[in-house]
Amino acid sequence: MRRKSGFDPYLALIVAVAQMVIARGASWGQAGWREPLDGRAFALLAVGPVMVLLHRRFPLLTTIGALAACDAFLVAGYAYGPTFISPSVLLFLLVVRGRRTMAWSMAGLTLLSFIGYAWTTGTRDFFHSGAIITAVMLLMVVAELVRIVNERRLERERTAEEEARRQASEERLTMAQELHDVLAHNISLIHVQASTALHLIDANPEQARTALATIKTASKEVLGEMRSVLNVLREGAPRSPTAGLDRLDELVERSGQRVTLERDGARPLPPQVERAAYRIVQESLTNAGRHAPGADVRVRLEYGQDELVIRVTDTGATSPAPLSDEGSGNGIPGMRERASALGGTLVAGPSGAGFQVEARLPLPEESS
Template sequence: MLPLLVGTVQIWGSLGAQRGQVHPGDPLSRVPLDPLGFALLVAGPLALTLRRSRPVLTLWTVAAVTVLYVYLGYSYGPAFLGMMVALFHAVQTGHRRAAYTAGGTLWLCYVAYATWVLPTPMGLFPHAGVGSLILVVLTIAEVARARREQRAERERVSREEARRQASEERLSMARELHDVLGHSISLIHVQASTALHLMDEHPEQARTALTTIKQASKDVLTEMRSLLGVLREDAPRSPTADLSQLDDLVERTGPWAAKRVTGAPRPLPPGVERAAYRIVQESLTNVAKHAPGARATVTLEYGPERLAVRVEDTGAGVPGTLSGEGGGNGIPGMRERAAALGGTLTAGPHASGFRVEALLPIPPQTLPSKDAE
């Protein structure tokens, strides 16, 4: 629709302009529009139909048509509109050199026409007026182009940020699923091995192991539904594991696990509680896999500026049922959780067993105030 609109404005505007510029018998009179004049007023807008596929060709075509229209002496008016549109579009499409060259060429042609072709040369004011018009159009085009590029850059950064957040969410989800499945399936495997070993001689103990398997499988299904539920738009965007569930975790793990708390327990940020819970869960999983029969002690130390999480075991007297599966990603995953919060995690032999210790900083806004103390 733009070429049609430009052509309409040029024709009707030029018809109106020639009423005050065409004076028969006056040597300074402009030439009335004839078929060639109308053709030139239409040729420029027609060339604009190629502005998207051939912007430079369109620019020079419209410039040539405009110069020819002026040199043939037709009335001034909106005949320059097509040229202004072509200049603007050339800058917008990145052909700035061609736009400035064509604009300068148009101005020089007008100066030459007004100085040497017209019977009475024009002064500096008309020359400056045409040059100012061209500069204004180029300036507006540059500003519009800069704003468009800034908007495109903001959109690109926004898309990159969205992709980064989605990647982090997928990584967090994978880590959560690893911890949930690793702990529960390892516990089920150990208890199933115990049930098979005791089924004939100690059926009551085997029944206890099977009961533990039933509860563990139920718990893992419930937690998996909770974790996968965050993929729905109407679900909470963070997993629900926190330190309030630690007692259930220790009890579900078995009688060989115990919990100890020092300091003043208090609510902590969800990220800190979730990391502490997962570190304990992964550590107990490793004890069940690699040190069956060992006793494990979970210790939480609430300090003024950090939470210390420690899991120690007494060492295994027999090889673990899952010890041949390789190192896995348990300890590196725990280190990543601690590092993500600005904390540290160490893991290694201790006395006759193994110890995992994580130091998780507590953000200042959650620290107890002096008045509360």
């Protein structure tokens, strides 16, 4: 991931101003033994900032150009100091922008040119050469450290983005599962009650009226739960309370079946456990209504110290099951996925003449 080039003109301007100001001071301080500044000197000083401006597109050529302008400035006899800025900045940029091989190669060429100039002018001092090597190496080490810091920062940002995407994906999966459970239960209930109402509307109007009232309640419920799930897609929308075990009585009442609800040691549980338990009971009642109409259903919740045990058992169909072939086939796998997501298990299968679903959901220590 590379940085945007919007800063390059400002960096070129900073380098230009710094070189001009330092050139004035260095020329004044070195008057008498270095050449005064003239038009050619200012032209050479302008090469470096132009190379900085074009560096992103032509990294190697601009670095060579800045180094050549620096050498020409020194060979012409102008003051030491100002033209060192451009090559240093470009070497630094090569490292930071990930062109490390090119950067270290150009650093070696820079050392050779500077030490070669010193020796050709009679400055054959090993201390002076060591100072040049130290300065260039220090520049490269600092650039490498900055590069490492930038790469680690970018890696943290990428990790955070990936984690955000993963959480968003899990949230979408959860919403899809919630919508499936809500729709599967309530639409099946509406279908059953509508069939009952149509069958009894002439012979038993009161029972038909009860079925229609159940349809009204179920449709209102499904609309409310769908709105609660879909609200999370709107930015800043508050998350509505999700279904919990405190609503089991309402769920049983609306099911239109003969259901016995038993609770052993009931107590508040973590929201994720309550939501999963509610959906498992809901899906089990939906399956019982679809595949075993007329059956007696027993729902038992055992609140243990380390786990919540859910058993939903029916006695078997007493009449034909008109909806048995209309399911999606995702009911039991969906319940099993909910249990597994919490580290629990779910077993479903025949039990005598009927069917039983048994789920075991582990409870966190703090809830015990």
